[in-house]
Amino acid sequence: MIGAVKRAWANFRGFDLTGSTVPPMDGPLRPNAKLDAAPLLLDLADVDNLVLRGQQIVCSVGHEIHTLATAAGKNGQALSITGTRNAGKPVTSMAAAGDLLAVAVEGEGIHIERPGRASAELIRPEGLNLECITAMAFADPSTLFVAVGSASNPAHRWKHDLMTKTEAGSVWRVDLAAGSAVSIASGVAFPSGIIVSKDRVFVSEAWRHRVLSMGLDGSRQQIALGSLPAYPGRIAPTAEGGFWLAMFAPRNPLVEFVLKEDEYRSRMIETIDPEYWIAPSLATGRSFLEPIQGGARKKLNMLKPWSPTWSAGLVVRCDETMSMLRNYQSRADGDVHGVTSMCEADGRLLIGAKGSGKIVAIDELARHAAK
Template identity: 40%
Template structure:
């Protein structure tokens, strides 16, 4: 794009300078399905749900947990840092701790750890998935910030994320794609293509592992996409940090104000997306976020939201589950199927909810 075109876009408020936000419509039409879902378990900082042969794994800050079908939990292990990503396949569990890289527990490569240069490159792991028994795909959100600083990465307008292929036999680390604006989720397709969410550009990409060609398959999303989990019917469950907000879009384009906010205001009170809201009277709000007659309207503009979208094998949205502005099941950045139920981790709500019969059927 020429400098003249960029100047006109900025003056007219279009293109990259537009502050409009797509509406939640069609398959994304708001409902109360997440808010009304059955509570499966209370879990502070609930995240990283993964189905295994021995039960469902989940994380709570630095703790790796296992849940049985009734929601009873046991702590499997505690780590020195927050667990930021989790994957399981063929008896192996891969997990990443913030700033420490990746470690394998169980199976063929038990004890394999990232060390040295490899660990430094994988210091902000946001998602993991096994390509095969000897290959792990890794999404690294940022080259300069830890995974816990996702809000700062957005408000700094960074785009230093990357996707890597890790050979578990040799330890060789291969760069697949860099220059990404916070890749937060990754999923295999059964072919040479993988799907990767690019949160700050509000889209899902298809990346060819052989040619490394990149094609957007889902764009202009009204929310910030997070992790991708497989669905029984060859589709996917797409989770989200929160919905987009016109005021945040405006602040991202106002350089002076944005830089002052980052420098002078504590992060908890930034006008930025959040995994939970209404915890402190000092949080920022817009007029529509104020309660009227002691009621917060479900359609109010909000910093936090709960959203999980069911997509087909081509990442076309089919249906969705919501917790709206007046709800509490927010920050839904991880989900997984267990038999014919869908379990969703609400990090903002510190619990796991179960959507009974939401999945297509039992997995083999």
């Protein structure tokens, strides 16, 4: 009886009893098209793990690692590939500290490349799922913090991890000298970004739409940034203090609803190709077989960019406490979608959009720093 009354009252007032609502893009997340207006530096399909190693810009594409350098372009400086090497298997994450580089290779382990050494040191810490190292960050030259997205899925099956509601990620502190690792957090819902700041570790918890803060030993866990309208990903430091936070896909009310419909979701997973699931995506509009949500598509031959969409581009500038300050977006009708990594180099922010296969630059850092 009470349930019927609650449902009737909710229908009358317009309440959402399914929990499928998504927070609005407002305040520091107010929509804009700054990523689409940013200068294009390089077209590079599936670009990921953009990091600055010393004075070199490095990124990965599948099992290849590219070294990039500035070159003359149509609109000023561009990027070109100056070197390529093969890691043998897909590179799932990279982190740099000065000239020190850590490369996580799917199923193989973490390669530590030190300056002046011809070969890399391979570390295979016991207990980690080496197929799903999603993010890494150096605390110092001998300590590496590692985010493992899932204990049961490889990194490229991130959609499976979300749609099966696995929530089996973990955070580890790795002693590079000893090659050992200690788990400092478990049961994390796909940690996809990590950074160390003084005595705190910030971790993006993608499937719970928040960023966690914890001590270097995993103690004093708290929510630093919550109720996000998109899935948070990798975190990069800024020269002026604070962080850059990538959000690799927007949340969608239909996806939130499907996550609550267990039978439907199970049948979808069993019978439909993951590319066409009702699930977030790094890029959309490539096939007519993709799920259609009318509000996010075309009406009278016009795309409605303010409507909910399956993919978008979003980078957020946060302060030292992970409070949001401003953002750079590519909306539904844009073409810089699926941002998974970024780094600062030469006084500008380089942004790698894996979904769209582009590297763009934000050149207004000095203007914001002067305010």
